[in-house]
Amino acid sequence: MLNEFAGFQNCKSIAIMGGTFDPIHNGHLVTAEAVRHRFNVDKVIFIPTGRPAHKMNQTVTHHEHRYLMTVLATMRNDNFDVSRIEIDREGTTYTIDTITELKKICRPDVRLYFITGADAIHQIMHWKEPERLMSLCDFVAVTRPGYDKKKLLSDIKNIKEKFPSRIHFMEVPALAISSSDIRMRAKEDAPIKYLLPQAVVDYIHKFELYQNEEDLDMSNTINLESMKEKLQSALQIKRYIHTLGVESEAMKLAEIYGTKQDKQKAQIAGLLHDCAKDYPRDLQQRLCKEYKLALDEDTIRTPQLIHAVLGAEIAKREYQITDTTILDAIRYHTTGRPHMSLLEKIIYIADYIEPNREKFDGIEEARRLAYLDLDLAMCFILADTINYVKEQGRKPHPISEEALQYYKQYQEDSNE
Structure with a gap:
């Protein structure tokens, strides 16, 4: 050296x-x-x-x-x-x-x-x-x-x-x-x-480089059918149907806004985004402690958010996912954050608008925006989610509010 x-x-x-x-x-x-x-x-x-x-x-x-x-x-x-x-x-x-x-x-x-x-x-x-x-x-x-x-x-x-x-x-x-x-x-x-x-x-x-290069296909290294079978046993039937909806929606969005690689990653992230959601609450907390996952006070105060942080770790440990973009998409699919990657936005939005969702106020507008501009959709969905959390008498996670301010600024800059 x-x-x-x-x-x-x-x-x-x-x-x-x-x-x-x-x-x-x-x-x-x-x-x-x-x-x-x-x-x-x-x-x-x-x-x-x-x-x-x-x-x-x-x-x-x-x-x-x-x-x-x-x-x-x-x-x-x-x-x-x-x-x-x-x-x-x-x-x-x-x-x-x-x-x-x-x-x-x-x-x-x-x-x-x-x-x-x-x-x-x-x-x-x-x-x-x-x-x-x-x-x-x-x-x-x-x-x-x-x-x-x-x-x-x-x-x-x-x-x-x-x-x-x-x-x-x-x-x-x-x-x-x-x-x-x-x-x-x-x-x-x-x-x-x-x-x-x-x-x-x-x-x-x-050296004939790239002449016979196969397109990247993560399904060659990740058995999607095996993954789905494992998820079926880990999730309740309603949650599994939701998961398949997020998988499908995420792939559609990635096909519009991304590349073939993005579509493959979106499929995997969509399948695994809720992989720890149906773990009993005490098991979630025990695994977080065992895996030494740092949970901030706001996440601890709102246990509904823990499955996202734990899910990224489960995806890595049990499903052998090493791609950090996929893991981050799982980790932030409940809260969002400023400066989200393309994949993070796709999973966050797909989770909200997937076709198996029961109809509620705002979902059609969210779907319209999702196929118009991902950042505008992020702004709309974050605002709607934060309002819903407040109406339930709970406090939104600060990172969600930071994300909303970030995408509001984006919207203002776009209108100038």
Whole structure:
């Protein structure tokens, strides 16, 4: 490891360009050079990911291919280097571990700039050790022109108010190029020239990468029929019928708003969202204690919410779900939260509007909004749910009220 970093151990500033690089393309290179120029860094290190926590259920090309393509793409720029620090590390890849390791290797006063997509900034508080991570390096949030800059800058401001962090924003037009589009083009034998360096194009053709790539199908690794049989025995019949309704509705929404992968994840999250709902209350509390699940006071005060937190853990332990986006969709399907992922919104909404629900005031409007704009639907459903909870003489969970304010602001911004 020391030999690998010998070329820049004395650098005063380094930018870190992480990614699966499956494959690396010109958008990555343009971004790296733009960051190098703007922040006047000595080197940019490209770090192909090993086993990223957020892509555990996704098919990723073997790391040696991804590493070699990255080397080929960067070898003509003396300011670029490539590191094996993550692909050689065992276990799940976390950014904090990489930054910590780099800090140990580089000079004590090195300034690190971590380049990430703007979308990641919205989720950064859910990364491993986010507070320590933001104290160790600057973040450069990059996106293509047209991104909701106002929303991003608002999130950056909120993070800075909580933590002494340094987050910068950059627009990079070349980010319109995507690795997934290149993989699909290669599979369909469509041209990929000029989207990525010629050396990488030649490498892809030489090793026939992506030519025979099977579409990601989590049903190959997760037996859905077995899952349904297990749920049938764990849930009361009425709850199981509701579960099938949420599964169906979630898949419809994902087909409209997401990708094939989103649809597959929506199916699994929809099936498992209530997997712990019919556990007896004392069993729920005992399992939370046994699994060391941290329940906040508001959740403890409202036992109806416990099944969501426990359900995410049951999905992981008993149904072998490792995808964090699926687990988060289960965890927040009762309360919602600000900055929900696409999958989280889909499950939250599908749970409310699924076709087996008995008709009640507001459900038809919620269904109409769900197929018009997910964020508007979130605002409507959160408000309706909070009002219902208050009418029952109970106090809504604070995170639900925070989510409502967030989506109300979205609605106001959309109307401007």
